[in-house]
Amino acid sequence: MTSTSAARSGTDRAAETIGLWNIAAEHPELVAAIDPDGTEITYGRLAAKANTYARGLQSLGLETGDAIVVLQPNGVELVAAYFAAIQSGLYVVMANWHLTGPEVAYLLTDSEAKAFLAHERFADTAVAAADEAGVDPHGRFAVGAVDGFRRIEELGAGEGDGRPARRTAGSPMLYTSGTTGKPKGVRRPLTGADPDGVPVASTGFFAIFGIEPFDGHVHLCGSPLYHTAVLNFVAISIQLGHPAVLMDRWDPEEMLRLIERHRVTHSHMVPTQFHRLLALPEQTRLRYDVSSLRVMIHGAAPCPDEIKRRMLEWWGPVVTEYYAATEGGGTVISGEEWLRKPGSVGRPWPNSTVRILDDDGRELPLGEVGSVYMQMAGSRFEYHKDREKTERSRVGELFTLGDVGHLDEDGYLFLRDRKSDMIISGGVNIYPAEIENELAVHPKVADVAVFGVPHEDWGEQIKAVVQPAEGVEGTAELTEELLEYARGRLAKFKLPKSIDYRDDLPRDPNGKLYKRRLRDPYWQGRDRAI
Incomplete structure (x- = not known):
């Protein structure tokens, strides 16, 4: 029996315990789960391995609330x-493996990892x-051979079999991306719940996308599991009886x-992956059967309207x-809704x-455009060791990520940009995301970032940094071609005044652009509020 047929054999077990x-x-x-090498891991084997590790962590002296x-x-x-960790009352921090040694050391120290x-x-x-x-040598473990681990x-x-002696629900301790300084851990109070139970918030979150327990879904994980949403989607899928590829x-x-191989039904994606899928030759895209897809979910970064339309034409309304935050709360919009409200990120989730x-x-x-604030009923958080940041992000029970947008008459949210990225040129507010979305769909552009650079008279002027498509050179001729293309799509005051070229732009694997790394050199020696 294949992994997917095993999953579908459970479609008549919707009422079973999850x-x-x-x-x-x-x-x-x-x-x-199906490991990257194709090995299938059963629920029995996965639970046994998790039990063994939990017993080992407790034998090291880790207590409830440790990390x-x-x-x-x-x-x-x-x-x-x-x-x-989740069954042992521990906080678990998934470290980004692109970080340097000192950056991972910061996570170890800040979380007080044992x-x-x-x-x-x-x-x-x-x-x-x-x-x-200064991690205790007894607390260092590695898959494979690592000196000192x-x-x-x-x-x-040697700690026996079965579940660990002490079981209570733990929690991920998720660190917000360090695009504007040191990352901060989002540490939620432990609930004291039975780890055998699946939180209502988890089943409710998947229900937003029409995903229910034991309903034959198969999840595909294509992004690193150190990302908040990616980890959540895999963990919840497994908890609800859906194999994770x-x-x-x-x-x-x-x-x-x-x-095609596993009859995948859902995944969590980012717009850069859409862009690369659409860049495949048409004969390659049509070679594979994707009719099993039911709901392909994307977020984490803005998606240009034209890219979204092309994906809907290919995959259909799935x-x-x-739009959501590690800190809690969000909006959702289906493919059918988006075609009626292009550019929107949807209406608020229930609660x-x-x-x-x-x-x-x-x-x-x-x-009217302003700062976007959210709240999830019953959800509270604080940035670990940073009460000032916690309070600065809040107005009452609402919190903000620093995004700017507006709500329409039907309650749909439209994002404009991050407030910190907004360009103010001659007293006019300009939103880089709008310019990026237009340039991103030009066939000679692989990636693009737009931001403000110093100007003596206007305060800031618009700079575009472009990663040319494969085989394309960043020449003066390309600059004129891109600017002429933009003139037909953007008002004159929104046009970049110059374009620079780079072999690649600094994005994390989940698609988030580290714009400060591009922008800061232009502001060296000058003051700019970030």
Whole structure:
């Protein structure tokens, strides 16, 4: 029986108990995950591995509320470590494996981690981070061989079988991306709940997208599991009886192959992946059967309207967009809705609130642009060791990510940009995302960033930095071609005054652009509010 047929054999079990350990007890032979090498891991095996690691962590002396840091690539070992923490009352920090040793050391120190679970692929970074942070040698474990780390097989070995002695729900401790300074951990109070149960918030979140327990879904994970949404989608899928197909490194054609092979129904994607899929030759795209897709969910970064339309034409109305935050709350819009409200990121989730406020915290009328504030009923958080940032992001119970937008008469949210990215030229507010969305669909543009640079008279002027498409050179002729293209789509005051070229732009694997890295050199020696 294949992984997908195993999943669909559960379609008549919608009323059954959900949760990793419950499914493992009742149906240990069902497939929970497919490793990047194609190995199928059953619920029974995954639960047993998570139990072993949990017993090992407790034998090291970790108590409820302690933290561990995991520096591993996508795979079942990472998933098992996550579920070990989640049943042990621990906070688990998934470290971005693009970070340097000192940056990982910051996570270890800031979270006060008592154990560090690494992988030999990142051995140099792991050793440097553990040494700088002073991690106890007894708390260092690695998949494979890493100097000074014990092999992961030793974690929990000799501690008996079955579940750990102390079981209470733990939580991810998610660090907001460090695009505007040091990342801050979002640390939610532990609930004290039974880890066998699946939180209502998890089932409710998937219900927003029409995904229910044991309804034959198969999830495809193509982005790194250190990202908040990616981790949530994999964990919740497994908890609801949906096998998760894990990719080590995302490749557009490989994704199509896996969709066909495993009859994938849903995934979490970012617009840069759409762009690369659409760049495949048409004969390659049409070679694969994607008729199994039910809801392909995207977020994390703005999606140009033309890219979204082309994906809807290819995959149909299964392309669903959402806007959300690690801190809680969000909006969602289906493909059909988006065609009626192009450019919108949707209406608030059930039990979620979205408001548009001015700089004084007053609510603005529909249609007026201001700061986007959100709230999720019953959700509270604080930035770890940073009460000032916590309070600065809030107005009452509402919080903001710094995005700017407006609500229309039907309650749909339209984002304009991040407030910190807004360009003020001659007293006029200009939103770079609008310019980026137009230039991004030019066939000679692979990626683009727009931001303000100093100007003596106007304060700021518009600069575009472009990554040319493969085989295209960044010449003066290309600059004139792009500007002429933009003149037909944008008002004159929104046109870039100059275009620079780079071989690639600094994005994380989830599509988020590190715009400060591009912008800061132009402002060296000058003051700019960020």
